Each structure stands twice: as C-alpha cells, then as structure tokens.
Amino acid sequence: MNETSFLDINQKKYSFKEDLEYLEVFPKGLNKEIVEAISKIKNEPEWMLKIRLKAYGEFLKKPMPTWGPDLSNIDFNDITYYLSANKKVENDWEKVPEKIKNTFEKLGIPEAERKFLAGAGAMMESTTAYHKLRKDLEKKGIIFCDTDTAIHKHPELIKKYFGTVVPIVDNKFAALNTAVWSGGSFVYVPKNVKVDLPLQAYFRINAEKTGQFERTLIIVEEGAEVNYIEGCSAASYSSNSLHTAVVEVVALKDSRVRYTTLQNWSDNIYNLVTKRAHAYENAYVEWLDANIGSAITQKYPSVYLKGEYAKANILSVAFANNNQIQDTGAKAIHFAPNTTSTIISKSISKGSGKTVFRGLVQVQKGAKNCKSFMKCDALMLDKEAKSDTIPSLKINEEDVQVGHEATVGKVGEDQLFYLMSRGLTEQEATNLIVNGFFKQFTKELPLEYALEFNKLIELEMKNEIS
Amino acid sequence: MNQLEINNLNVEIKEKKLLDGISLKINSGEIHVLMGPNGSGKTSLSNAIMGNPKYKITKGTIKFNNKDILNLKVDERARLGIFLGFQYPSELSGVTITQFLKQAYSNLDKDISFLDFNNILKEKIKELNIDYSFIKRNLNEGFSGGEKKKNEILQMNILKPKIAILDEPDSGTDVDALKLIANGINKTVNENNTGILLITHYNRILEYVKPDFVHIIHNGKIILSGDLSLAHQIEEEGYEKIIGVKNE
Numbered sequence A: 001m002n003e004t005s006f007l008d009i010n011q012k013k014y015s016f017k018e019d020l021e022y023l024e025v026f027p028k029g030l031n032k033e034i035v036e037a038i039s040k041i042k043n044e045p046e047w048m049l050k051i052r053l054k055a056y057g058e059f060l061k062k063p064m065p066t067w068g069p070d071l072s073n074i075d076f077n078d079i080t081y082y083l084s085a086n087k088k089v090e091n092d093w094e095k096v097p098e099k100i101k102n103t104f105e106k107l108g109i110p111e112a113e114r115k116f117l118a119g120a121g122a123m124m125e126s127t128t129a130y131h132k133l134r135k136d137l138e139k140k141g142i143i144f145c146d147t148d149t150a151i152h153k154h155p156e157l158i159k160k161y162f163g164t165v166v167p168i169v170d171n172k173f174a175a176l177n178t179a180v181w182s183g184g185s186f187v188y189v190p191k192n193v194k195v196d197l198p199l200q201a202y203f204r205i206n207a208e209k210t211g212q213f214e215r216t217l218i219i220v221e222e223g224a225e226v227n228y229i230e231g232c233s234a235a236s237y238s239s240n241s242l243h244t245a246v247v248e249v250v251a252l253k254d255s256r257v258r259y260t261t262l263q264n265w266s267d268n269i270y271n272l273v274t275k276r277a278h279a280y281e282n283a284y285v286e287w288l289d290a291n292i293g294s295a296i297t298q299k300y301p302s303v304y305l306k307g308e309y310a311k312a313n314i315l316s317v318a319f320a321n322n323n324q325i326q327d328t329g330a331k332a333i334h335f336a337p338n339t340t341s342t343i344i345s346k347s348i349s350k351g352s353g354k355t356v357f358r359g360l361v362q363v364q365k366g367a368k369n370c371k372s373f374m375k376c377d378a379l380m381l382d383k384e385a386k387s388d389t390i391p392s393l394k395i396n397e398e399d400v401q402v403g404h405e406a407t408v409g410k411v412g413e414d415q416l417f418y419l420m421s422r423g424l425t426e427q428e429a430t431n432l433i434v435n436g437f438f439k440q441f442t443k444e445l446p447l448e449y450a451l452e453f454n455k456l457i458e459l460e461m462k463n464e465i466s
Numbered sequence B: 001m002n003q004l005e006i007n008n009l010n011v012e013i014k015e016k017k018l019l020d021g022i023s024l025k026i027n028s029g030e031i032h033v034l035m036g037p038n039g040s041g042k043t044s045l046s047n048a049i050m051g052n053p054k055y056k057i058t059k060g061t062i063k064f065n066n067k068d069i070l071n072l073k074v075d076e077r078a079r080l081g082i083f084l085g086f087q088y089p090s091e092l093s094g095v096t097i098t099q100f101l102k103q104a105y106s107n108l109d110k111d112i113s114f115l116d117f118n119n120i121l122k123e124k125i126k127e128l129n130i131d132y133s134f135i136k137r138n139l140n141e142g143f144s145g146g147e148k149k150k151n152e153i154l155q156m157n158i159l160k161p162k163i164a165i166l167d168e169p170d171s172g173t174d175v176d177a178l179k180l181i182a183n184g185i186n187k188t189v190n191e192n193n194t195g196i197l198l199i200t201h202y203n204r205i206l207e208y209v210k211p212d213f214v215h216i217i218h219n220g221k222i223i224l225s226g227d228l229s230l231a232h233q234i235e236e237e238g239y240e241k242i243i244g245v246k247n248e
Helices: A032-041 A047-059 A097-108 A108-114 A135-139 A147-155 A154-159 A172-180 A412-421 A426-437 A447-461 B043-052 B072-080 B097-108 B112-128 B131-135 B145-159 B176-194 B228-243
Strands: A119-124 A126-135 A143-146 A185-189 A199-206 A217-222 A223-236 A242-243 A245-250 A256-264 A271-277 A282-289 A296-299 A300-304 A311-320 A325-334 A342-347 A354-363 A368-382 A384-393 A399-410 B003-013 B016-029 B031-035 B056-064 B082-085 B161-167 B193-199 B213-218 B222-227
Touching: A032 A047, A032 A172, A047 A172, A097 A108, A097 A119, A097 A126, A097 A199, A108 A119, A108 A199, A108 A447, A119 A143, A119 B016, A126 A135, A126 A143, A126 A147, A143 A147, A143 A426, A147 A154, A147 A185, A147 A217, A154 A185, A154 A217, A154 A296, A172 A245, A172 A256, A172 A271, A185 A199, A199 A242, A217 A223, A223 A242, A242 B145, A245 A256, A245 A282, A256 A447, A271 A282, A271 A311, A282 A296, A282 A325, A300 A311, A300 A342, A311 A325, A311 A354, A311 B112, A325 A368, A342 A354, A342 A426, A354 A368, A354 A399, A368 A384, A368 A426, A384 A399, A399 A447, A412 A426, A412 B072, A426 B072, A447 B031, A447 B176, B003 B043, B003 B193, B016 B056, B016 B193, B016 B222, B031 B228, B043 B056, B043 B072, B043 B082, B043 B193, B072 B082, B072 B097, B082 B145, B097 B112, B097 B145, B112 B131, B112 B176, B145 B161, B145 B176, B145 B222, B176 B193, B176 B228, B213 B228, B222 B228
Parallel strands: A119 A199, A185 A217, A199 A223, A217 A245, A223 A256, A242 A271, A245 A271, A256 A282, A271 A296, A271 A300, A282 A311, A296 A325, A300 A325, A311 A342, A325 A354, A342 A368, A354 A384, A368 A399, B031 B193, B031 B213, B082 B161, B161 B193
Antiparallel strands: A119 A126, A143 A185, B003 B016, B003 B056, B213 B222
C-alpha cells in the first residue's frame, strides 16, 4: 500500500504530476465541432446537444467580464477541452486504472471514504473515474452519480432542473461550462430522507493547458437533508489552465443542504465558477466555501430565497498568497417574505496576494420582514498585501432588517508581542492568530477537514507551496 | 538559583528617553515591588526586559544568569523562563485559553497530552476560583478587567517562569479578585521559587503580597530602594514628598 494518510500534508501532496495514459485527447481550442464531439463521445441524447450548442452561442456572444480581475491571460484556443484517462466510471477502487487510483490514494480519498463518508466521487481531467454510494443509502432512493451517467439514467430529473438555477445566459463562464461540461456530481435526495454522513466529490487536474468543466446538480426533495463536500487540487505547471464549473442546488420545501468546498488548486489555475441555490419554503441552504489555491478565483456562491421562511447561510473564506487573487464573496436575493440570510467572509492576503470581497444582498419588492446580515473581515499579513471590500445592498422593500459590518486589519504588533512573550515563535504566533481568524469557518467543518484546512493554511504561511 | 540583572539600562522610543540608567537585581524567590507615578517608566522597564522591539535599548545590559539577553527575541527570552504579566493583555479571537496555553506549555516544556494538560489546568483554575467555562473562552476577548488580570496570573502559574514581571496585576480588580491574584503570586513564589518584579501603583496588593524590596521609580530612574516600610511611607506621605517633585 502506498496510501498516504489523509492528514499527512506537505507541499508535494497536491502539486505532484502523475504520468497518466490518456485514452482520449481532443485537439486544443474551442469551436462547434469540439462541442459536438464532446456530446458525441458521451453518446448524449439530442436535447443535451441542443443545450450545449445554444450555450456555445451565448459564450461567443458575451464579452469577457471586465469588472473583476484581469482575465486577459486566458487563451481559449490554447486549452484542451476534453481529455480522459479512463473508459468508464467504476464503483470499485480496484477497477480504477492504476495511475488514476495512485493519484487519489496519494490525496487520501479512498481512506476518507472508508472513514467518514456516505459516498464518494473522484474526477480526473474531464471524466469521472470513480463513484460510489453506500448500499443502504442507495436503497433509500438516494442518487449520487456523475452527471454524465445521470443524463442517461435519470433524464426526467435532468430535463426538469438542469439550467433552471444557473441559466445559459447567466454569464460568459456559465455559458462556457454549459457548452463543454463533463463530469460533476448529480445528487438526488428523496422526500424526508436524511443522509447521515457527507457525500464527497474530488476534482483533480493533472494535465497541462487544460480545462475542467464539471457540472453539478443537487436536488433535495421536501424535508430531505444532505451534506455535500467537494475538494480539488491540480498538478502544478507554469502555464495556465482553466476550471469553470457550474453548481446548481434545488432545495425544496423544508429541506436542508450544506455544500462545502475546499478549493486548493495549484497556482496556475483560473478558477471561474458559478454556484447558486434556489431555496424554497422553509428550506435552509448553507454554502461553506474555502479558497486557498488557484491563480485567480472568481466565485460568489448565491442563494435565491424563493419561498417564505427560507434561510441562507454563506460562509466564505480565502487566503491569497503571492501572485494570487481571491475574488470571492456571496449573494443572497430575497424574493419571498420572512426570509433570512447571513453572509460572513473572512479573508487573508499575504505578499503580492490580493483578496476581494463582493457581497450582494438584494430584497425584492414584497419580500416583507426579511432579515439579512453581512460581515466581512479582511486581514493583511504584511505591508505589500492588498484587500478590497465591495459590499452592495439593494433593498426594494421597506419592512426589512439589514445589517452590514466590515473590518480590515493587519496582524497587530501588540498581539504578536503578547503571544511571543509566552514562548511562541513569531511564526507560531502568526499561525495562531490566523487559525483564530478562520475559526468561525473551521468550527463548522468535520474534524478531519478542519485539520486539513488548518494545515493547508500553515503551509501557505510558510510559503512551502510555490 | 536564577538571577535577572539589569545594569545602567537606558531605553527610548522615537528618541524620547524613557529609562535613564536603571539598575536592578532580582534573584529566585525574591519579591521586588516597583512603584512610581504615572509615566515614570514602569511599563517601559517591563517591556524592555521582555524584549518588545518597539523599545530601543541605547545603553546598559540585561543579563539572565550572567548571560546577556539583549540580542534574544521575545520568545527566546520567554523560553529562558522570563514572563511578563501584561497591564493590558491583547485579545485574540478564535483561540481559546486552553488551546493557547497548551501550545505555550508544550513549547516551554515538553509535549504533553491534552488530557494531562487539562488536569493541570483544572487544578490551577480552582486555585484562582475561575469557572471551568472560562478556559473555553477566546483569549481575553470580552473579558472584564479582573478576568484579564486573573488570566495573566493563571498563565504564570501554568508556565512556571523563573522570573516574572507583573505589570499592575492589581489595577481594575475588586477585592476578591485581588486576594486571589495575590494568592496566585505567593503560590508561584513558594512552589516554583520564582523571582518577582511586581509593578504597582497602589499599596492595596501589599496587604497580601509581602515584598523583600521596594523600589521607587521616577523619570526613568530608580531614586529610592528599601523594604516594605518605604511603601508605607509613600502611602502616608504621597509620592510628592518622597521624590521631592510634583506628580505628573
């Protein structure tokens, strides 16, 4: 067994390259033929191809967004849009191609599955290599598979919900994803069924100058509950790669959904992701979103509160090290009365790193008696580090309670002196301050993930990850 | 036997002279009290001993067991066994007292299991009449003045320093807290033979902590040294008469 323990973390744990044997490698660049070829290789029904082509048209029509970080380094023609190192999805690790299995074992995925997951998926490049749901949960009617499989096995659910939360026209990158999507998770939890342990998906990019475009759709029926966790990492290269995902969550009446992300891409990845949930009557949706890796991340998990008494809780944390931009935040849109949202953002920047918080709270006319609270805390570790805070409140209803707080600070000299006077080195003292700063986030995570998160942050502080 | 020896110490911040030739010798088990009016240099001395980088040493030496410590960083001085109880300790959100103290303890001593450490902590909080829930709180966050001061003494009792400088451990406390703090100081001296430099403004705490030496500091200089009777004299006559000038 060359399995690495889940918590045995060092700089090489994530950045290594596996010498994979690829079965399919599409030529670089994006055109109609590539879109058609992706659909064809998946043996898709005609209706999905139509969606893809329409989305491709939208992608071409929409200009590159210019309101955020500079994305001009992305060369859409220098990216491989589909590559695969496995023939099909396995539900037995032993059947997964050796080298793919190696990668996920190094990342500790099978170990995590055995210890504390109800189901696990593992995606390499454009395709899902492994997907498994605990047998007893399968019997309860829960569906947890890759989205490609769902197109064939559960077309009625896909047709009903795909693209309803994040429509094709939403933004350029959502359109791109819809045109070339491959892999991702499909989760369906039937009425009143509660999944006791988390479902986890892991996304890995191993190749150079490539794109990963997974598409995730989570449908949680009335009174049902699910806790979904995703992790991701990539081999490190000097050239850029693209990760553009779309995640749609449908939380029906009285349901609860918690969606947790630990994003740890290598620093050559442009991570441009659209994540949104629709929360119906009395549903509770939580986004726990951590961004540590990538060159540039743009991601603002959103909840549309569509039913009365629906609740949203969005907790977003980011660490921007040298040469990184973490442009993150959250959106809560109140469509119905008596809805509640909480947005909390914690970000740290270091060296030439920059964090940007964009938060939007919008209350539509008629959404009376809504409550919303938005708070963002930014910490800069040195003089060079940068941070911007861009909160936005659009309130079209009078009968609401909306609060907003922001703090921006540096690690205090007095704090360091105090901690060091108890024998902690400057590094240990800074780590402790930073761990404390992120505590509001880590205390929400299962223990194993909290430990992993803290260790990743400590590595960033030491700058061991280049 | 441990010894902290300060010789002709001159300290400034931004070219403003704060200490002007301080000399002081503190041995294991001794309790020194440093008294003086506001702005006389009490806190500057404690910061200089601990190595706060804001305070610039322009002349003189600080030696611990005959070894010059001026080039040592704050944490290195702490690991030698020097402790500073702060007048205004910093707040730290998201870090509990237990978590912080366990790390500090492990750093100074050797590795200790969470369970063993928790047992030590439980015993020490009992002595200070601190509720168990207190140590699960974030370090100094939202603490009252008295709670902060008790927390400093708790840390001293856990970390068992060789020399402890306590900067106004009595200010902002009620009588009950004051007694517990004084007990904590006495216990540390008795059990660990710690040498103490107790900085205070008032005589109140000296009802419970009996000093071996009392020093009066004024304008960055120690102008008088004596025993407890000197403290009593100040109480009766005031600083003004003793130092012969008006209080700032």
